[in-house]
Amino acid sequence: MAILEFAGVTMSYGNRGGRVTALDEVSFAVAEGAFALLTGPSGAGKSTLLKLVLASERPDRGTIRVAGRDIHRLRKSSIPYLRRNVGAVFQDFKLLPDASPRENVALALQVLGIGPAEVEQRARKSLLEVELDPDTRRPARCLSGGEQQRVAIARALAGDPAILLADEPTGNLDPRLSREILELLQRVCARGTTVMIATHDPLVIDHVAASHRLELARGRLVADSDAVAVVAEPETSEPLLPLQPIAVGAVA
Amino acid sequence: MRQLYAMRYVTARGLRGMAQAPLVQLLAIATFAVCMLLLGTIMLVWSNARSIADHWGVDVPVTAYLAEGTSEAATADLAARLSELPQVEQVEIVTPAQAQARLVDGLGGDERLLEGIEAELLPTSLEIHVRGGDVALADTLASELRAEPDVEDVVAAGQWAARAQSLLETLRRIAIGAAALVGFACLTIVWSTIRLAVYARRAEIQILRLVGGTASFVHGPFVVEGLVQGTLGAAAAVTMLYFGFDAVRPLLTDAFALAFAAGGLRFLSPIECAALVGFGAALGVLGSRAAVARYVEG
């Protein structure tokens, strides 16, 4: 069963210099529990693809289904619930520079409406998983690139998402740490989380036992190790993920 | 429970945000308070004007002063005849002694103001209350009364009351107009401070959205900030108004003894004060919501 499907997805960025087509008729399906690698040279459209899964960009054409749901037909108020099910490690980390690692991780838990004690406990656990000291008070801007990357990974994992997207998760790490992070991501996958890594790091591409490999080049999907016919079939009525709003919204 | 926790984080974040820029907050609250003070002053003037007008015979539309030497029997007879009339609700005979007592009472019990006025100088009068306080009915009745032989003079307070009423109406419109203007100014104050806070925390807003914060979770802290600004601003205004009023009251009471003696100057009722604070809080919420509205999409 596919947890993530792209069907004829085209996406372009518009600016004064004209339009840049970042993704061109991309279709694929990633099975639930897969460990997928999304590769391709710089500018191929990897980050764009991940942004589309988070619904922070909209496609020009095509449908994107997460757990059977066309996410660009979701109501605006449902998008937060989609994002809680899709943990993401961003290429530029997107950390609060003045907050400590624990505060950064806690943010992703607080939005869930969890009590402070549980937030604290889960944030610690998440940081320990990426081998960071949960008690450090150093603000994120004072951490090394690799440490910031691990905070970002810890934050993405903290909410226990069904899908984990990681954009260049080893981009700033030395080989030893890279391997450890990859092992961690594989452990996460073994727990049942679908993992998708976007990377052009040869170490990852050559040494990771991925169950599914996708390759992009200039916005087109040029290789798919697990190609199946993906058509724009109607969305299934039974979503796998609990995408229905959990009542946390009605504040203020 | 989830909602409660979310509310807690939102409130804590809002207050922490305020504490990060205390000077900005202080300025915003002070400016807000000045605006609300203006509104409170207008409300205070209006509420006092209304109570004075109420006190000064708005419900005594027609007074007929009887000629000197009119017998008690003739007076009673006239009163009886008048109360038979369909447009008359009630007739009251006011003897010279009662008139004197009322005058003293009306002047705040200060008999010195009446030194030299003797009871006998005040004529007996009839106070005729027209049905529904109708000004036109009172005027017709007044001209009919003037034809009565025992009646020396007729004062149709209705005319005066009508004028007072229209003055009050004008005052009310000014108050509403001023309230709208002040409301707009308050909104602008909150809007611009929250706008700055939103700009300063735009990275955080983006992150909260990306990790699945709902719109209210992301906006909440700013709305809390607006609410606090509005409530504190309005509360400060009411406090300033109270002490200002306390300081000015003796001066006004001396200067306009006659006009104010009737009811005395009153401060706003607790309900009016609460309404003013509530209005400030509502403006704070509205202003902050408007300021974050554009950030619905992250």
Ligand SMILES: Nc1ncnc2c1ncn2[C@@H]1O[C@H](COP(=O)(O)OP(=O)(O)OP(=O)(O)O)[C@@H](O)[C@H]1O
């Ligand atoms: N916000 C944007 N506005 C305009 N063009 C953009 C924007 N983001 C990306 N692009 C363009 O879209 C194309 C795909 O970019 P994307 O970031 O998805 O590539 P990538 O595969 O992640 O590259 P990298 O490996 O360097 O991170 C590039 O040509 C890029 O210039």
Ligand SMILES: [Mg+2]
């Ligand atoms: Mg990228």
